[in-house]
Amino acid sequence: MSDIPEKSLIGAPVKVQFRREIEKLREMTFKKKLEYIWEYYKLYIIGLVIFAVLLGTLINTLLNPAPDTALFVAWNAGFVQDEQLEVLSDFLNEQIVDESKNEEVIVSLFLTGDGGDPTFTMANTQRLVAMLAAGVLDILIIDAQMLEEKSYVGFIKPLDDVLAEAKRMNPSVYSRIEENITYAIYETGEDEYIEKMMGINITKSPLLKRLGFFEQELYFSIAASTGQFKNIVKALILLFE
Numbered sequence: 216m217s218d219i220p221e222k223s224l225i226g227a228p229v230k231v232q233f234r235r236e237i238e239k240l241r242e243m244t245f246k247k248k249l250e251y252i253w254e255y256y257k258l259y260i261i262g263l264v265i266f267a268v269l270l271g272t273l274i275n276t277l278l279n280p281a282p283d284t285a286l287f288v289a290w291n292a293g294f295v296q297d298e299q300l301e302v303l304s305d306f307l308n309e310q311i312v313d314e315s316k317n318e319e320v321i322v323s324l325f326l327t328g329d330g331g332d333p334t335f336t337m338a339n340t341q342r343l344v345a346m347l348a349a350g351v352l353d354i355l356i357i358d359a360q361m362l363e364e365k366s367y368v369g370f371i372k373p374l375d376d377v378l379a380e381a382k383r384m385n386p387s388v389y390s391r392i393e394e395n396i397t398y399a400i401y402e403t404g405e406d407e408y409i410e411k412m413m414g415i416n417i418t419k420s421p422l423l424k425r426l427g428f429f430e431q432e433l434y435f436s437i438a439a440s441t442g443q444f445k446n447i448v449k450a451l452i453l454l455f456e
Contacts, residue, residue, distance in 0.1 A: 285311055285318035286446040287351055289343060289438075291325040292358040293431040300324060302426050311449050320446075352438040353447055356417070359397075362434045366399035366413040371436040373401060373411040380448045391455045395419075397434060420454045 240248050253260070286307065290300060304322040312318050325339050346352045347370060355361075355371060365371045378396070382389040392415060399413040414434035417423060424430070435454065437447055 282317045282319040284321055286320045286353050286443050288322040288354040289325045289352055290356045292356055292433055299428055310453055311446050347438055347440055350440040353441040353443045355436045355438060357434050357436055358432055362414045363399050366401050369402055369439055372439045373413060377448055381451055385452050388452050388455050417454050422454050
């Protein structure tokens with residue numbers, strides 16, 4: 216044991232304090248050592264762990280940044296399984312995403328219709344509205360009733376420009392798209408409404424059929440705040456190729 220009095224450690228050199236701590240630990244059992252270290256150094260240990268986690272997260276973010284969203288598809292209609300949406304997402308990623316860019320296509324389920332748990336439905340509705348407001352939604356897959364509702368309140372916008380570009384890019388596929396154009400009431404100004412091309416019926420989409428989707432009434436529409444014009448056109452063409 217050291218003959219240095221305990222009180223003399225106050226203000227003593229660090230190496231003297233460190234030596235005294237080592238001597239204390241040598242006299243303790245393994246369990247006592249753990250209890251002693253945790254009791255006197257837990258704040259330092261917790262701080263070190265938090266620092267290590269933050270540092271690791273920062274390094275991971277710098278080395279592996281999250282991909283940008285090339286296209287966000289909100290599936291908001293009909294019965295569908297998660298596995299089916301994953302297959303669709305994988306296909307769209309293969310066909311749309313530029314491999315030289317850190318991007319991805321996301322297909323996400325939004326259960327905002329009737330018949331589900333009210334709390335869960337409300338949460339998904341709020342999520343949908345928030346994403347629309349933030350401009351991160353691009354395509355909405357909806358049913359006929361939702362097409363009318365979302366068109367009337369301005370959640371989706373007319374397809375004129377998208378359809379014109381699809382016709383220019385692939386006239387043969389556009390002929391099939393044209394057969395499925397659906398009109399709905401859209402507000403063009405304050406209290407001024409007119410029928411516009413607001414959705415595409417994709418119930419019999421060759422792509423969805425190949426990927427194993429059940430035949431049900433589905434409509435392709437675009438979010439009012441989207442900025443992914445080119446990728447939306449590509450996705451629409453893929454649905455009818």
